Amino acid sequence: MPIKWLNRISAIVLSAGLLSIAARAEVTLLNVSYDPTRELYQDINAAFAKRWEASAKEKVVIKQSHGGAAKQARAVIDGLEADVVTLALAYDIDEIAARGKLLPKEWQKRLPHNSSPYTSTIVFLVRKGNPRAIKDWPDLVKPGLSVITPNPKTSGGARWNYLAAWGYALKANGNDEGKAREFVTKLYKNVPILDSGARGSTTTFVERGIGDVLLAWENEALLAIKELGPEKVEIVVPSVSILAEPPVTVVDKVVDKRKTRKVAEAYLEFLYSPEGQDLIGKNFYRPTLAEVAARYEKQFPKVALFNIEDVFGGWQKAQKTHFADGGLFDQIYQKQ
């Protein structure tokens, strides 16, 4: 009896071993990304795999991992072997460079447009018919309103949301930092839950029906309408918002170790190609290639955008002042 069992166990172990050998006969890439890009990279990966097989005569399988941007960066620092990272904002990749020492500090200069193949912005998603009559940022601080946004400590989108609100308040109050702080404090008083990623917040708002307004990536808001139907939610575009630039890069230490640099670089370049840019537009991100951007112009609302360099002096500075331990966000949120 024990021998029979031993045979069976060894057969199972052996077949598991064979399976993993078979899996190694092709190149695999791991793309560690932020939360709402699931649908985008599903399309991109299929298209790129076809391209790469035709041009390099090599089969490539791209594996995906999604989560809040800071959480994902933390995982890469802790040893998640990402060939490429495609995160919500530059600071999280800076962290991988600084703490994990997995890529050079100047990584953002390696690809066009600050290594961001597309841009996006922050808009509001409200319930059908806009029952609370939300039109612009000042409406969000009305008492009794419930605003859904993820946790800026773990989510990239949440940090863009926060900075968009702060930037608006600066502009509306003649760059008065004190007034801006007051405005954002009031806004976060209206936030009942902080999910760890943008997608979690979307499900909280749409599926669980919590909150009057969701601060969301433009792409996430457009996707929610497409997936769930325009009879449930609608978009409100604020008078001014932030230009979000989610960057991409190869992780040098990993691609050199796994000998995947060539295919990883080709993968990121594909994002900038007309075909990649078209898929980007289709998935509601704003393409950077002018000819493709023109084709998708109609689907994006017109909104005045400011960028993080001009208003906050870049991500390093913004992170330090607002999101570091004991920073402004902590002070604002703990006071409640």
Added chain:
Amino acid sequence: MAASASTGALRAQRDSATRFEANAATRESAWVKWSVLGVSLTFFVVFLLLPLVAVFFEALRKGMQAYLAALSDSDALAALRLTLLTAFIAVPLNLVFGVAAAWAIAKFDFPGKHILITLIDLPFSVSPVIAGLIYVLVFGAQGWFGSWLAGHDLKIIFAVPGIVLATVFVTFPFVARELIPLMQAQGKEEEEAAIVLGASGFKTFWRVTLPNIKWGLLYGVILCNARAMGEFGAVSVVSGHIRGETNTLPLHVEILYNEYSFAAAFAVASLLALLALFTLAIKSYVESKARTVLVDADHS
């Protein structure tokens, strides 16, 4: 909580219930009986049965075709494979450990026994998230053994070994906890008799101890297995969430749900529910088997 103990208790309860019902002096009036029954049944239906039915209902909402498609998706199959593999490694490990620990605690006296019992309970009292983080801190790239592991090209965190480790940690106490009270209640007389009659240590274990504990052991293994397949928190921390590679079934359900694939999420959830129901069926079989063994023992 041991199987034979609980089935024995069940039998005793049934006997006393029959006795109470038969005697007019101790019989409760009908309305008390039925309202108590009604409350517990309503609770059962609302909080347990309804959600279970809802899982299957939602899973089949888009038809059988979509249901099967969701289950035969390559990522779902990979998640199923990983879940089974994890249970396949974690359960035997904890079986061996549980028997050894229970044996040591119940049959021997040694200093630090109470500390050992407390340590076995540790995974029950620690949040699964902490359990996961412990492994990240020890085996992660920035952790204690991080650079050594990287130097030898060994991956633990964000790979299958990390998932197995985290699962072993959270399912650690099930078998031991099940066996310790049982073995303590049985005492050591039978083993002592076997030794006196000239049996070797191994033979004593195999012919005397194991037959005595087998139903309790099986019960512990079943509980251990159920938790191993269903664990979310600890595994989520060490998984890295790579689709088709380090996602177990519970993690895959969350991903699908977050991707607006509600029917597919419930389809995979129904698979987990089926595994649980299957486990429960085996558990009741084990319990009834244990009961007949006890009854036989009583009659002989």
